[in-house]
Amino acid sequence: MADITARLTERRNRAVPRGVANIHPLFITRAEGALLTDVDGREYIDFAGGIGVNNVGHRHPKVVAAIREQLDAYLHPCFHVMMYEPYIQLAERLNQLIPCRGEKKTMFVNSGAEAVENAIKIARYHTRRPGVVCFDNAFHGRTYLTMSLTSKVRPYKLHLGATAPAVYRAHFPYCYRCPWGLAFPQCKVYCGETYFEEDFFKHHIDADEVAAIILEPIQGEGGFITPPPGYLAQVRKVCDQHGIVMIVDEVQSGFGRTGKMFALHHFDVEADIVTSAKSLGGGLPLGAVTGTDRVLDAVHTGGLGGTFAGNPLACRAALAVLAVLESEGLLEKAEKLGQDVRKELLAFHHRYAIIGEVRGLGPMLALELVTDRTSKKPAADAAKKLTAYCREHGLIIVDCGTLGNNIRTLMPLTITAEQVAKGLRILEGGLKQIAT
Ligand SMILES: Cc1ncc(COP(=O)(O)O)c(C=O)c1O
Secondary structure, X not given: OOHHHHHHHHHHHHHOOOOOOOOOOOOEEEEXXXXXXXXXXXXXXXXXXXXXXXXXXXXXXXXXXXXXXXXXXXXXXXXXXOOOHHHHHHHHHHHHXXXXXXXXXXXXXXXXXXXXXXXXXXXXXXXXXXEXXXXXXXXXXXXXXXXXXXXXXXXXXXXXOXXXXXXXXXXXXXXXXXXXXXXXXXXXXXXXXXXXXXHHHHHOOOXXXXXXXXXXXXXXXXXXXXXXXXXXXXXXXXXXXXXXXXXXXXXXXXXXXXXXXXXXXXXXXXXXXXXXXXXXXXXXXXXXXXXXXXXXXXXOOOOOOOOOOOOHHHHHHHHHHHHHHHHOOHHHHHHHHHHHHHHHHHHHHHHOOOEEEEEEEOOXXXXXXXXXXXXXXXXXXXXXXXXXXXXXXXXXXXXXXXXXXXXXXXXXXXXOHHHHHHHHHHHHHHHHHHHO
């Protein structure tokens, strides 16, 4: 470990609890676009984007300019004390963009987890029902309620005792490891409406007691698990049949990450509530809850909010992010980036048996690593070795998956073709090494 990094690591270990994980033992000094520089002067290509936060790149000049301008005006009146236009303007913009039914409204919070917490509060209030249905492999955050919705036990839930009440977990269509052990085309009939009506609502909770079904349109931390094409429409139908609020968590998949503004656009389905965060704030903490107005307006005045919720700096940054996505044609760029990277990853799949599956939407792509393709035994150690190899060779990449055996791409959509090619060369070098 180089000098400055070693000294900072020592201080970090003395001052910060070990529970706060660090995927890479590095300290940043500068970031620009898709490049990171550490305190010892080493440069890295960024395939992690601060875990899906930097869709418009690190320190996009228009985002930085908007933040600077806001700094000179005011920082924190608190929206509950004195309102400000950027909050309203951003709500109006998200109401135009987010695929929810009918007239929409938006409220802001500080993170993805807070957005999910508020979405559940609103759904329970609106329906006056307690139940919330979430899924295997879901990730919705680390607060007590969102941790309860999150599937993975280690590291998120270990030794933390009783989780939130009235949370029920359904199987998610993880086709590579079908939870029902079904094969196509039988599976097609089973995993949506049939599963809920004939199994889930009989064994877990009656549909009339369910306030909300919450799901990620493509599961993020769970391993970029992508449901089959008609699946979300089936969940929509189940929600409609029983007056259940459909909450779609786009915290990781939103704002161009999948090659469309929201992953829901791939499925042609409208939700009742959509939660978003991460890339919305362009690097500043911001989360949003957007939904059909009669659902969002259910809660009495004062029932929603927070001191820093929708702070002016983050709202200004988010307005700039949305403008950049549009003015720089980043959705089209993301689609092309997704096609190019998928092609390369599929070629790796052809060459390296350690890759069990390549999956995802647009440039939100993952490699599922297995010890062999027949047993599909998860190769979690290989995923760790691969991320370490990549770091040592100048590429920052992160793993994911309930089984810890996926490598994912969350690079800024502004990344150059040369940076992508260089990053993929490093990734292949790592695959070659772990495959031997
Ligand atoms: C789909 C999804 N929902 C919620 C969250 C929680 O967001 P935050 O870490 O901002 O609380 C995440 C974070 O990774 C996420 O991927």
